[in-house]
Amino acid sequence: MLLDDLYAGYGRTDVLKGVSAEIPEGAVTALVGPNGAGKSTLLGVLAGTVPLRRGKVTPDRGARSARAARPAFVVQRSAVPDTLPLTVRATVAMGRWAHRGLWRPLTRHDRAVVARCMERTGVADLADRGLGELSGGQRQRALIAQGLAQEADLLLLDEPSAGLDHEARGRIGRTIAAIAAEGVTVVHATHFAEEARGADHVLTLGGGRAAAV
Numbered sequence: 001m002l003l004d005d006l007y008a009g010y011g012r013t014d015v016l017k018g019v020s021a022e023i024p025e026g027a028v029t030a031l032v033g034p035n036g037a038g039k040s041t042l043l044g045v046l047a048g049t050v051p052l053r054r055g056k057v058t059p060d061r062g063a064r065s066a067r068a069a070r071p072a073f074v075v076q077r078s079a080v081p082d083t084l085p086l087t088v089r090a091t092v093a094m095g096r097w098a099h100r101g102l103w104r105p106l107t108r109h110d111r112a113v114v115a116r117c118m119e120r121t122g123v124a125d126l127a128d129r130g131l132g133e134l135s136g137g138q139r140q141r142a143l144i145a146q147g148l149a150q151e152a153d154l155l156l157l158d159e160p161s162a163g164l165d166h167e168a169r170g171r172i173g174r175t176i177a178a179i180a181a182e183g184v185t186v187v188h189a190t191h192f193a194e195e196a197r198g199a200d201h202v203l204t205l206g207g208g209r210a211a212a213v
């Protein structure tokens with residue numbers, strides 16, 4: 001995927017000021033940079049939730065693949081209230097809404113996708129537990145499973161390891177790597193050097209621009 005001279009921001013301020021970079025397909029790209037550098041903003045641009053003011057994003061296969069035009073965005077875990085009365089299975093099943101429409105019953109295929117996504121992220125044995133009962137790492141993996149259930153080609157994760165301990169971060173890293181190995185392009189924002197080192201590709205944001213490492 002090619003990012004060409006991207007400008008985006010809020011109000012009168014541009015946060016991204018000419019970001020150009022390549023994001024390799026089927027690999028893990030870590031997005032790093034100081035607080036406020038624009039990592040979430042760039043993820044929002046790729047997700048289509050933050051409008052581009054200038055520049056363009058060209059998916060490598062995008063012109064030919066409708067699925068590539070439907071990225072999955074996994075928001076920061078802190079954006080999900082602990083008290084949300086949802087089981088893990090129901091949370092992951094929400095990822096099928098894009099396919100089924102809201103409140104439509106799940107098909108057998110949908111249920112199979114949900115089950116597989118829970119397995120891929122290691123939360124299958126927690127399927128009937130409430131989100132509020134889970135550890136931070138388990139909840140994060142349930143949210144990643146929800147993103148996966150959308151069957152998008154591009155999985156965007158905003159600081160998936162924020163607030164997690166070393167072991168839980170390692171598990172998230174392995175989950176992300178396994179997802180990319182199945183052909184999904186993964187872009188995740190991170191503050192952890194070890195997590196960035198584990199990625200295939202690192203994009204550093206600073207001063208509104210990007211540098212690949």
Ligand SMILES: Nc1ncnc2c1ncn2[C@@H]1O[C@H](COP(=O)(O)OP(=O)(O)OP(=O)(O)O)[C@@H](O)[C@H]1O
Nearest residue numbers: 010011015033034035036037038039040041042189
């Ligand atoms: N919805 C918004 N409205 C106005 N300004 C915003 C909005 N979202 C972000 N900003 C501002 O844009 C700048 C970049 O924010 P962004 O969240 O993209 O950075 P980040 O690199 O993800 O930061 P962090 O590491 O703290 O999550 C910041 O100055 C922030 O205050």
